[in-house]
Amino acid sequence: MMAAVSRRLLSAGGWLPFHLIVRHGSKAVTRHRKPMHILRQKLLAVTEYIPPKPAIPERCIKPKQQEVKEPSPLEKVIQRDVEIAFRENKMIAVFQNSSISYEELRLLRHRLLKHDIRMKFFPNQVLRSYLSDTKYKNLLPLFIGHNIIIVSKEPKTKELLQIVHRTPQVSLLGACIEDTLFSKQGVVKYSRLPGLQIIRGQVASGLTQMTSQTCQLLNNGPVLLTTLLEQYFKQQNEAVTGQKESAKV
Template sequence: MAALCGRLLSRRGWLPSQQIVRHGSKAVTRHRKPMHIHRQKLLAVTQYIAPKPAIPERCIKPRKRVVQEPTSLEKLLQRDVEMTFRENKMITVFQNNSITSDELRLLRHRLMKHDIRMKFFPNQVLRSYLADTKYKNLLPLFIGHNIMIVSKEPKAKELLQTVRSTTQISLLGACIEDALFSRQGVVNYSRLPGMQIIRGEVVGGLTLMTSQTCQLLQTGPARLAVLLERYLKQQNEAATGPKEGENLEQKEMQGSQAS
């Protein structure tokens, strides 16, 4: 039967569309062996760890800050700050240590008697103004709650005497006549004498110098005159000395003859 079918198929030229081929497949029995525990520890210990940079990346690459335009209120406050620094010769910065409103009102009233005023500005506005001015060294003082006490004339002595009884505020620094002072510098400045006393001392020193200069100029001619007088006197004595000796001898001889 099989031979007959093979003949028929070979004659007609027909071939089957599918052929079944058997392959010898083998089961996978070899698997990767797990790493030994000692080898795992050795690899973990000897694993390369890259050194960390000495300077953090956040310090090398600063963050990009978005520049915001100041509001109308901030512009108004900046204008007020600029006017305050321009019109006042003494600008002091105090730290506010939770002073009460009543004590603050009383202190303001005492300062007004000496024509000294208190100013309150946000630190953000002050720092933005001082960054591009000659007062930029005052920036470290404006941290936290601060009080600015200003006056048109340098009155450090009156200021310290008024603030002495108020312990809730402490002096940090000051700018007096475009010069920066620390707390001890302000204390030393307040101990200086007044302008009238200083002017009197300056005038006294100048007059003393002029008098000494006049004495020095007169000493030379006076000494020269004294020396010339002595020289003339010596010349006169040298010229009249022999004649006086002869007269004395003649008088002595006359006296001996008479006796």
């Protein structure tokens, strides 16, 4: 049949390609990569290059940017109360609350109100966010744990210490009096100072004494000169009188 097809193609002017059958002998792959010796592996592991770490950690070079959270409406109201308390009061004392009971706290509040001294409670988070950008930022280390803020429009440190002394569960940490920061010892020393009227009287008496001494110093010169002139004239008169008497003799 193939021969008949070939004749037809040849008679039609075509040709058939030359076919050559080649047999390849299949050979199995028996060579594999030789494993590395254990000593060489150790040597490569020891001599492997390790890039040096930077002297300054990346977290210090590029600190993480904290997301600024918008304060809630309640925090805004509390922050406004904090601003009013710090603006309208000359004495702001910070106390540490050591598990004081409700009855003792109520009694302490009543005693303070008799002297127009008020007690305030604010969250530390709101206080820190407000004080960080104000002139009271040095008070930030005092607001740790449970705190009580006692304020008054006038610096009444003596009355405050006398009342708080009866309540050992409340301890003074520091205060800001007339825009000046005081420690516990500083508040105690400030309370021992005399009143404003007494200080004014002492200043007035000191100024009066200085003026009287100045007048006395200014008058000493003319008085001394007058005394010396009187003595000189007296001596001159005595000398003239003596000469006249000797002339008569």
